[in-house]
Amino acid sequence: MCGILGYVGSNNKGVKSVLNGLQHLEYRGYDSAGIAYIEDSKLNIIKETGRISSLVEAVGENHDSNLAIGHTRWATHGIVNKDNAHPHRVGRVTLVHNGIIENYMELKKELQTLGYKFNSKTDSEVACALLDYLLGKTGNINEAVSLFEKKVQGAYALGIIIDGDDNLYAIKKNSPLIIGLGKGENFIASDVPAIVDYTNKYIILEDGDFAKIQSDKVSVYDSKNNIVNRKTRLFEGDALSISKCGYDHFMQKEIYEEPEVIKNTSSAEIPDLSKYNRICIVACGSAMHAGLVGKSLIEKYGNIPVDVEIASEFRYKKLFLDDKTLVIAISQSGETADTLEAVKIAKRYGSDTLGIINVKESSIARETDNVVYTNAGSEIAVATTKAYSAQVEILSKIAYTLAKNEKDSSKLKEIKTYLEDLKSLPIIMQEILDNEEEYKKIAQTIYNQKDIFFIGRGIDYALAMEGSLKLKEISYLHSEAYAAGELKHGTISLVEENTPVIGIVSDKAIADKTISNLKEVDSRGANVIYITTDDIDTNGDFYKTKLVLPQTNPLLQPLVNIIPLQLIAYYVAKYNKCDIDKPRNLAKSVTVE
Numbered sequence: 250m251c252g253i254l255g256y257v258g259s260n261n262k263g264v265k266s267v268l269n270g271l272q273h274l275e276y277r278g279y280d281s282a283g284i285a286y287i288e289d290s291k292l293n294i295i296k297e298t299g300r301i302s303s304l305v306e307a308v309g310e311n312h313d314s315n316l317a318i319g320h321t322r323w324a325t326h327g328i329v330n331k332d333n334a335h336p337h338r339v340g341r342v343t344l345v346h347n348g349i350i351e352n353y354m355e356l357k358k359e360l361q362t363l364g365y366k367f368n369s370k371t372d373s374e375v376a377c378a379l380l381d382y383l384l385g386k387t388g389n390i391n392e393a394v395s396l397f398e399k400k401v402q403g404a405y406a407l408g409i410i411i412d413g414d415d416n417l418y419a420i421k422k423n424s425p426l427i428i429g430l431g432k433g434e435n436f437i438a439s440d441v442p443a444i445v446d447y448t449n450k451y452i453i454l455e456d457g458d459f460a461k462i463q464s465d466k467v468s469v470y471d472s473k474n475n476i477v478n479r480k481t482r483l484f485e486g487d488a489l490s491i492s493k494c495g496y497d498h499f500m501q502k503e504i505y506e507e508p509e510v511i512k513n514t515s516s517a518e519i520p521d522l523s524k525y526n527r528i529c530i531v532a533c534g535s536a537m538h539a540g541l542v543g544k545s546l547i548e549k550y551g552n553i554p555v556d557v558e559i560a561s562e563f564r565y566k567k568l569f570l571d572d573k574t575l576v577i578a579i580s581q582s583g584e585t586a587d588t589l590e591a592v593k594i595a596k597r598y599g600s601d602t603l604g605i606i607n608v609k610e611s612s613i614a615r616e617t618d619n620v621v622y623t624n625a626g627s628e629i630a631v632a633t634t635k636a637y638s639a640q641v642e643i644l645s646k647i648a649y650t651l652a653k654n655e656k657d658s659s660k661l662k663e664i665k666t667y668l669e670d671l672k673s674l675p676i677i678m679q680e681i682l683d684n685e686e687e688y689k690k691i692a693q694t695i696y697n698q699k700d701i702f703f704i705g706r707g708i709d710y711a712l713a714m715e716g717s718l719k720l721k722e723i724s725y726l727h728s729e730a731y732a733a734g735e736l737k738h739g740t741i742s743l744v745e746e747n748t749p750v751i752g753i754v755s756d757k758a759i760a761d762k763t764i765s766n767l768k769e770v771d772s773r774g775a776n777v778i779y780i781t782t783d784d785i786d787t788n789g790d791f792y793k794t795k796l797v798l799p800q801t802n803p804l805l806q807p808l809v810n811i812i813p814l815q816l817i818a819y820y821v822a823k824y825n826k827c828d829i830d831k832p833r834n835l836a837k838s839v840t841v842e
């Protein structure tokens with residue numbers, strides 16, 4: 250989603266630092282970008298639609314500026330054009346905004362009656378006008394911000410420059426914002442990777458905070474206008490972790506990092522879950538798909554009912570939560586607005602909350618009662634891969650922990666070597682990665698098709714959903730996942746000669762059932778790609794391609810099976826020459842509802 254970068258310093262590097270920082274935020278997804286900077290006491294604003302490279306070209310080189318703010322916009326209010334792009338300027342105030350001002354229409358009308366005119370369709374320009382009005386009324390920025398916070402409903406992280414003032418200002422509510430602490434220069438950013446080229450020290454602003462930032466001093470005020478000390482933190486990653494290291498794309502690099510991630514995450518400690526009789530998982534997109542894999546594993550081996558709720562729906566449905574229900578929020582970014590809100594709701598019902606989160610100290614990590622970090626490192630590609638796998642690994646550990654408490658000997662027998670199997674899993678995963686020629690061949694047979702189907706039963710259906718999402722989001726091909734037995738209840742009418750149907754069959758107990766469903770589509774001319782495991786003895790003429798994966802502990806099998814699906818999606822997108830790391834319309838961190 251939108252990205253913010255602001256700079257205040259004394260070495261004239263404002264323009265360069267902001268443009269470079271915005272490039273580090275590209276992965277969040279955007280459709281226009283802009284910068285405002287002071288040079289020779291004059292404010293300049295330049296905005297471009299499309300890629301940051303166009304903005305860099307439009308701005309040109311050799312600027313001397315000690316105060317600058319920049320923004321990447323992911324359109325919400327108003328189409329993608331230069332007027333709607335940030336920064337916005339009204340009166341003395343120039344600002345960049347992340348989030349959504351919910352009551353902006355009402356505020357806009359009020360401001361129009363006061364004589365304000367608007368050039369854009371955005372809620373952000375309204376915020377800018379309001380701040381200008383309040384600044385004129387009070388003559389004091391702190392007072393103006395206090396009034397602003399009282400009047401504005403919604404989410405906002407703002408980076409602000411005021412005419413005739415050398416400071417950089419920031420306001421934060423319900424949308425993430427950090428302050429990077431450099432030497433003789435300080436920054437604001439919506440995400441830590443934006444500033445790692447300059448500093449690894451940062452402060453996380455809290456809701457209601459207002460900050461006045463100078464080159465050598467940062468003052469943070471809380472919502473009651475008291476000066477507060479926010480903890481200085483150190484970013485543990487490095488610039489290398491956010492570079493491609495020779496891979497063509499971040500997505501490819503991140504898939505290849507999975508064995509290492511599984512190793513790093515394997516030491517995660519699972520808290521005591523013995524008091525709960527039900528689990529409710531809240532998440533969005535791939536994190537929700539990881540939740541579905543978790544549901545399958547936890548119910549089967551941990552013997553506890555698990556509901557998986559799409560976080561954006563959870564907010565508006567009748568809930569049956571209590572103190573015996575554990576609500577698990579899964580999120581790579583830790584900033585997904587719907588998941589964050591779901592956690593807040595669950596707490597109001599008296600349920601304990603546990604986060605399975607990748608980004609340390611993110612909003613959901615701070616909001617949940619307990620956190621297990623996935624330790625997948627920075628994930629830059631918009632489409633998640635390694636973080637998804639790390640989420641599944643944590644869920645498999647939860648299933649294992651609950652299974653041990655259950656002491657159901659027949660189930661325990663199936664998974665008893667879990668800990669040793671987990672240790673050897675990275676080697677198996679590496680073998681699968683080394684087989685990439687196979688996935689390329691499959692991608693070659695499907696990359697120019699218009700509809701692609703994924704089918705599976707039980708846990709393989711959950712994997713099919715993730716495989717399908719991965720494929721469609723980066724290659725723009727239409728793809729759908731179906732429970733294997735469900736296809737014939739309507740959708741099979743779309744299957745034509747050569748329509749790809751990818752069947753995932755890794756549960757021996759129900760393999761025959763899914764194979765029958767694959768035969769149904771094979772006999773209608775489908776290009777059946779059959780992905781199975783080496784313990785399932787199937788031959789036959791119902792597939793065009795067969796991919797055999799090593800069978801491992803059932804709690805870990807999904808981590809093996811997902812790799813070919815991720816790599817097939819990657820190569821299909823590559824053959825279609827898509828912008829793999831930054832698919833159109835998508836954002837890495839979805840901070841609006």
Ligand code: F6R
Pocket residue numbers: 533534535536537579580581582583584585588631632633718719722837838839
């Ligand atoms: C798909 C993808 C998204 C995210 C979803 C949740 O590849 O990345 O579906 O999984 O937006 O994001 P987080 O995990 O950050 O809450």
